[in-house]
Amino acid sequence: MSCNRSRMLKNIGSSNSYEDGSELRRGPWTLEEDNLLIEYINCHGEGRWNSLAKCAGLNRTGKSCRLRWLNYLKPDIKRGNLTPHEQLLILELHSKWGNRWSKIAQHLPGRTDNEIKNYWRTRVQKQARQLKVDSNSKKFLEAIRTYWMPRLLEKMEQNSSVTSSPCSSSISTLETQKFTVPSPEKPLENNSDSNNSSAKIPEISGDLTPAGKIFSAKSLEDDYYHVDIPTYDNMQELESQDISISDRQVAEVDWFGEDLGSTFWNTDELWHFRKLEEIGV
């Protein structure tokens, strides 16, 4: 929800009472409250949220102040839609750690655990519902690996070719050359044949850029294919590369104008996926 939209909310929040009789506010934050919180933290720093709430003149719980600051007001919060790169990272890290939102968020600078959690619930679980499978099931993970991730990599390639950065285009070429996207015509053969390596996310070897390292993957023969989880350090290294800049640029020009979430599974893919289920793959 945008800041403006937040302020447009008609509900100005309910309230409970403090022991001293003053009102304890709940619900959406007002512009005035935001300003009070920002000014106070700018002067005194964050932490000790309960006393902060009182000293700042906010009739809010410390918890509420902390949440508002961390999820919305903090200066380094990145607003806007998640880039394909970030989405891919979320999918990867979730397959490794599950619902450890805060841990996942640590690897996406500027993104909050709440945002990632919301993304998972609204976008990813929506895909699972469409496929009529549990979002934690092996089948769904397989579908993510087979369809979703290659699409994200395609998107990354498209984005980087638009911006035509030498660095970013080389990265995406490196990745997508080896990443076989099942064609709508022949996905069953590829996916059902365990000896056919074209259905696998292949091992990426050689000298990789930071982005390439992040997404280097082993064969899908493992239940859960391995990815090198980026450390915060190489995320920062990545942030300094052209690829991340171009990602951001693309995001800013409404990359999500096309609803990525709802367009991942076209009719053919859904049909093939259900066929895979029928034959017990």
Add this chain to the structure above:
DNA sequence: AATTCGCGCAACCGCAATGAA
């Protein structure tokens, strides 16, 4: 034009972990 419905997201809640007194 009015109503319904689903989605996205900010905010809240409960619980566990941590640390100070």
Add this chain to the structure above:
DNA sequence: GTTCATTGCGGTTGCGCGAAT
């Protein structure tokens, strides 16, 4: 060692908005 306050985390709720009917 115990109690209490604070912090952090994951799950859930509720509301505005826009699309569909």
